[in-house]
Amino acid sequence: MPSASQSGEVPARSKRADALRNQQTLLAAAAEVFVTSGVDAPIREIAAKAGVGMGTIYRNFPTRADLVVAVYRHQVEACAEAGPVLLAGADSPFAALRQWIGLFVDFLVTKHGLAGALQSDSSGFAALHTYFVERLEPVCAQLLDAAVAAGEIRPGTQPYELMRGIGNLCIGRDSDPRYDPRRLIGLLLDGLQQPRSP
Amino acid sequence: MPSASQSGEVPARSKRADALRNQQTLLAAAAEVFVTSGVDAPIREIAAKAGVGMGTIYRNFPTRADLVVAVYRHQVEACAEAGPVLLAGADSPFAALRQWIGLFVDFLVTKHGLAGALQSDSSGFAALHTYFVERLEPVCAQLLDAAVAAGEIRPGTQPYELMRGIGNLCIGRDSDPRYDPRRLIGLLLDGLQQPRSP
């Protein structure tokens, strides 16, 4: 496989110049709209912001997830790559895990509605969940394994379950100031350090 | 307190007989539809199942939350009342807390889409969140306080935050067999038992 291809990233050969321009315009507009109206903003709103028709959006990003993934791909990538780096640099594997989860939470919490979209099985969001899991689950697994091997946390925790739980905890952070997912996630990590539950 | 009153429970004097009949029919139909299509099933579907017009639904239950609350009121009530009972009967306050949370999770997990609706700020679901919090938060607070007083868990955890986190963790349980919120909630409880996080 010579080219990067996949979905929204790099040009993918032999597309018309105006099409490429539109793709970039769309990504910029979507990023902007996501900030103010959340990731499930009306398609029409994004189209209007970008100055294109709805057909153009659906042609470039068939499902909503494709658009969201394209917008946040860089940040997800950065988070994924931070895993091994933290593991190499931190005081201990568990410290690395804690820091990495901090990055993940920061990312989710600053993107309005993203956490909710991540588990929403309906709409075209299914692919979003898939992308996040495929990209980040192995990273999380590596950190977990290292911490287990170091004897810092109990074994048996599945990375998928942990990530999904953290994602769920980040849902709806904005709606009530009394709710701060970080405290609960800290509790979860403390729980991991317990040798065994009764 | 002589009368139950409030919203969807007991007759509330001087309503027409057919109206009361319809209210009961609606509750039964809604309960049935919620099982198969989740708590955000189309209003029209519930109306059709009950054999009434949509106007009748909105007259009896102005917001979706009112309908959901009416359908599940008994179970929420039972959960709330179980709190003090467990506290009196269990081996320790923390054991009671654990059992009570088990009841709460069982309830949420068996109602398709309820957990998600609980945090969804949009639609007419806001009142649902309010009802759950008002009814169950004090119960949770009592259990937490008792466990803290017994020295079984660290102080400082807010009941609202804990309940909301548990609710969030229960979201989307059906979509993937690898995800079981109970394990994570167990982890959370283990974390509570830690004296202090670093």
Add this chain to the structure above:
DNA sequence: TTACGATACGGAGCGGTGTTCCGCTTTGTC
């Protein structure tokens, strides 16, 4: 029993959303 106001009912209709589809425009090439 009848007659009549109050009460409740039903569903057409409105506004908003996702998604499709096809006539028209733009682009790149010969």
Add this chain to the structure above:
DNA sequence: GACAAAGCGGAACACCGCTCCGTATCGTAA
């Protein structure tokens, strides 16, 4: 400059929540 292919836009359709009002039903007083 001409012409196919690629791309564009937005009208149109389906679905949903919610409102509103003409009509049907109920309870009661005569």
